[in-house]
Amino acid sequence: MAHSRSPYSARRIALACFALLLVALFLLPNQIQGLLQYLDGPVGHVVGVPLEAIASIDASIANRWERYVALQGVQEENQQLRKEIEWLRGQHSQLREFSAATERLTALLQFKEQALPTMVAAQVIGRDATNRYRAIILNKGESDGIKPDMGVVTPAGVVGRVVKTTGASSVVLLVTDPSNSIPGLIQRTRDEGIVEGTQQGMARLKYIPLLSTLRDGDRVVTSGLVGGFPRGLVIGTITNIDKQEGALFQSAELMPEVDVGRVEEVLVIQMSYGQSTKAGAEADVIGKPSP
Amino acid sequence: MKFLFYLILVLLLVPLQTTLLPHLSVWSIKPDLGFVAAALVGIFAGELEGLLVGLAIGWVLNLFSAGELWLSLLTNGGVGILAGFLGRQLTLVTSISLGVGLLLVSLASGLFAAVSFTHLDMSQMWWMVESIALPQACFDGAVGAGLYWLLSQWFHVTRLRTE
Numbered sequence: 001m002a003h004s005r006s007p008y009s010a011r012r013i014a015l016a017c018f019a020l021l022l023v024a025l026f027l028l029p030n031q032i033q034g035l036l037q038y039l040d041g042p043v044g045h046v047v048g049v050p051l052e053a054i055a056s057i058d059a060s061i062a063n064r065w066e067r068y069v070a071l072q073g074v075q076e077e078n079q080q081l082r083k084e085i086e087w088l089r090g091q092h093s094q095l096r097e098f099s100a101a102t103e104r105l106t107a108l109l110q111f112k113e114q115a116l117p118t119m120v121a122a123q124v125i126g127r128d129a130t131n132r133y134r135a136i137i138l139n140k141g142e143s144d145g146i147k148p149d150m151g152v153v154t155p156a157g158v159v160g161r162v163v164k165t166t167g168a169s170s171v172v173l174l175v176t177d178p179s180n181s182i183p184g185l186i187q188r189t190r191d192e193g194i195v196e197g198t199q200q201g202m203a204r205l206k207y208i209p210l211l212s213t214l215r216d217g218d219r220v221v222t223s224g225l226v227g228g229f230p231r232g233l234v235i236g237t238i239t240n241i242d243k244q245e246g247a248l249f250q251s252a253e254l255m256p257e258v259d260v261g262r263v264e265e266v267l268v269i270q271m272s273y274g275q276s277t278k279a280g281a282e283a284d285v286i287g288k289p290s291p
Numbered sequence: 292m293k294f295l296f297y298l299i300l301v302l303l304l305v306p307l308q309t310t311l312l313p314h315l316s317v318w319s320i321k322p323d324l325g326f327v328a329a330a331l332v333g334i335f336a337g338e339l340e341g342l343l344v345g346l347a348i349g350w351v352l353n354l355f356s357a358g359e360l361w362l363s364l365l366t367n368g369g370v371g372i373l374a375g376f377l378g379r380q381l382t383l384v385t386s387i388s389l390g391v392g393l394l395l396v397s398l399a400s401g402l403f404a405a406v407s408f409t410h411l412d413m414s415q416m417w418w419m420v421e422s423i424a425l426p427q428a429c430f431d432g433a434v435g436a437g438l439y440w441l442l443s444q445w446f447h448v449t450r451l452r453t454e
Contacts, residue, residue: 010337010338010339011337011338011339011375011376011379013339014337014338014339014341014342014372014375015338015372017339017342017343018342018368018369018372021346021364021365021368022365025361025364025365026361029361032360032361033360036350036360040354043351043354044354046302047301047302047305047351047354047355050302050303050305050306051305051306051309051310051355053306054306054307054310054311055306055310058310058311058314125309125310126306126309126310126313126355127309127310127313128309128355128356128357128358129305129308129309129323129325129352129353129355129356129358130323130352130356130358130363131319131320131321131323131423131427132358132404132408132419132423133356133357133358135356135357137309137355163357164354164356164357166354169354169355171354171355171356171357173357177357178410178411178415179357179408179410199415199418199419199422
């Protein structure tokens with residue numbers, strides 16, 4: 001039995017609109033996307049208002065929870081962290097020595113001094129609207145100078161790269177997403193590869209030369225060859241090596257350095273090494289070298 | 292008045308979907324509220340409004356996702372128009388029938404999305420269907436059925452549908 005509430009013409013209009021949309025999406029996908037991009041900025045600003053309001057309420061609730069309620073096991077964690085600090089202090093003094101030596105050698109070789117990357121600090125205000133991608137939403141967008149393909153990091157290491165921007169927000173595809181690829185380098189052996197996410201939420205370094213002498217525990221850093229990352233930012237640590245007989249390359253599983261599921265604040269790399277830092281110095285910019 | 296309602300719906304869906312729902316996700320899977328909302332608008336307001344609201348939801352939610360725009364427009368617009376047609380053909384829509392319908396359509400759109408990921412091999416595609424599309428379809432069906440049941444407790448839904 002059919003209802004008579006919907007006029008026949010409305011049904012025809014709906015069908016015609018949908019058919020037209022289907023044809024347009026398949027025949028002219030870039031033009032449709034380009035057309036809608038003009039509206040993305042202003043609409044992003046409007047939608048950003050309730051989004052930021054709810055995100056700030058959410059953050060303050062989470063903050064209170066972490067400060068007052070979820071304090072179980074803090075004493076053990078504290079003791080463990082103290083031990084870690086002691087160990088890191090030792091490492092720090094060693095690294096200072098290395099740093100001084102590097103400076104002397106650099107001066108000796110008369111290397112041209114490289115500009116530090118300029119970064120914009122941003123807050124995570126949400127996660128991808130779908131379940132199909134591992135992505136986070138930042139509260140800074142085009143109006144803050146953020147553009148697609150810029151690298152996103154925390155002081156601990158690489159988080160991902162910007163894939164989409166609106167006026168007041170941007171979407172960052174995480175390093176653990178299978179459709180993300182970042183050029184990587186094994187720090188110890190200097191062998192290059194491509195870091196891709198896995199479906200299990202880890203990362204994998206692919207296309208490593210067969211003769212590479214990599215081993216578990218090796219650190220993988222950005223190679224700086226392509227994309228929005230300068231060389232030397234930590235991506236992760238190798239946990240498992242996959243070397244198959246007859247394969248042209250070997251690959252390795254990585255444990256990402258940053259816990260991307262819990263990241264709250266990030267830095268977006270606006271200008272990489274060797275590029276002008278003039279534009280980035282205007283806004284809320286932090287000129288901070290990466291670890 | 293209706294336009295204002297739809298505008299508020301679209302504006303509120305974004306923070307709900309991106310900020311609040313991740314806290315309620317089970318095994319990192321959350322329901323697609325935009326999909327459910329487009330279906331409910333289609334059921335109550337007909338295919339044209341279902342399509343237009345679905346497209347608006349698809350577009351705005353896609354601004355906050357790494358996904359492709361065409362897939363989002365197609366899924367949300369498609370479910371709006373489909374729900375409109377079904378709502379007009381069926382006299383009695385129950386929360387169970389709506390839930391099952393949403394489950395099937397969500398599963399179909401999840402399968403379509405998995406196939407459209409060109410870089411996936413067969414095992415990865417199967418993993419995506421098994422671990423993302425299927426649980427999300429169950430979630431969408433349950434949420435849709437729950438919302439319809441709630442609406443039927445507050446309003447006379449049959450009259451709402453025929454108005």
